[in-house]
Amino acid sequence: MAELVGQSTEAMRxxxxxxxxxxxxxxxxxxxxxxxxxxxxxxxxxxxxAWGGEGGFLLPWVWLP
Structure with a gap:
């Protein structure tokens, strides 16, 4: 019985x-x-x-009024 409990505990771990x-x-x-x-x-x-943009094509909400 103790061996079964040990195996069950090991399986749970x-x-x-x-x-x-x-x-x-x-x-x-x-x-x-x-x-x-x-x-x-x-x-x-x-x-x-780098190509002269303002970053607005990806973040258009930054330039909204």
Whole structure:
């Protein structure tokens, strides 16, 4: 009986570690996607400013009255 309880406890520990590991993995995925999105937006704004624009093509609400 004690062995069964030990196996059950071990199985529960492994399951919890798997879920926590999956959550951490998804957190890293979202962080990386966010960084890529921000860098793409900044690259477009910098390119627009470099070619004489005012950055308004990507951020039009900035120039609204």
């Amino acid at each position: 492994v399951a919890v570690e798997s879920v926590v590991g999956l959550q951490v993995w998804w957190l890293w995925v979202w962080v990386c996607m966010g960084l890529v999105a921000v860098s793409l937006v900044l690259a477009h704004v910098v390119a627009d400013l």
